Amino acid sequence: MEKIEHIGIAVKNIQEANKIYEALLGNAPYKSEKVESEGVETSFFKCGESKIELLEALNPESPIAKFIDKRGEGIHHIAFAVKDIKVEVERLKKEGFNVLNEEPKKGADNKLVVFLHPKSANGVLVELCQEIENN
Ligand SMILES: C[C@@H](C(=O)O)C(=O)SCCNC(=O)CCNC(=O)[C@H](O)C(C)(C)COP(=O)(O)OP(=O)(O)OC[C@H]1O[C@@H](n2cnc3c(N)ncnc32)[C@H](O)[C@@H]1OP(=O)(O)O
Numbered sequence: 001m002e003k004i005e006h007i008g009i010a011v012k013n014i015q016e017a018n019k020i021y022e023a024l025l026g027n028a029p030y031k032s033e034k035v036e037s038e039g040v041e042t043s044f045f046k047c048g049e050s051k052i053e054l055l056e057a058l059n060p061e062s063p064i065a066k067f068i069d070k071r072g073e074g075i076h077h078i079a080f081a082v083k084d085i086k087v088e089v090e091r092l093k094k095e096g097f098n099v100l101n102e103e104p105k106k107g108a109d110n111k112l113v114v115f116l117h118p119k120s121a122n123g124v125l126v127e128l129c130q131e132i133e134n135n
């Protein structure tokens with residue numbers, strides 16, 4: 001694990017949340033991106049070397065909609081940057097983690113992502129992400 005890449009926060013209304021996080025962090029989101037495959041609208045803020053990802057559900061089946069229904073708005077996941085996601089998945093499987101998608105999928109912000117079940121990590125949903133090389 002190289003560093004914490006971002007912290008994901010589930011919000012009901014991303015336009016409203018953008019204003020709050022802009023006021024909190026002192027800068028506007030550097031990116032807004034829809035990830036249809038995950039059912040989310042996202043926006044990303046920089047905070048030094050770290051990032052905050054706000055996530056609003058695009059539909060009722062979205063993991064974010066289910067999370068907010070059950071637990072309300074709040075921290076949804078922690079994402080760790082990894083160099084080689086496949087190597088890391090193999091390592092974590094051997095350590096006994098419940099890997100939700102063994103095949104890395106396309107996430108936001110030019111990343112390949114894999115999730116670990118929150119029950120594996122003391123109630124925290126973990127995302128691994130590897131930067132996609134642009135050739
Ligand atoms: C675009 C992107 C990116 O950065 O690139 C993203 O981040 S996309 C971010 C959105 N995508 C994802 O989250 C994809 C991965 N997530 C999932 O597959 C799912 O949301 C699960 C994490 C498996 C949860 O789904 P579901 O609730 O249907 O599953 P389940 O029945 O196995 O487990 C339910 C238990 O986990 C808890 N639970 C659910 N989501 C949780 C979360 N985010 N953090 C902590 N606990 C969580 C529930 O409250 C419940 O606890 P109790 O049993 O105690 O009641």
Ligand SMILES: [Co+2]
Pocket residue numbers: 006008053077079127
């Ligand atoms: Co994320």
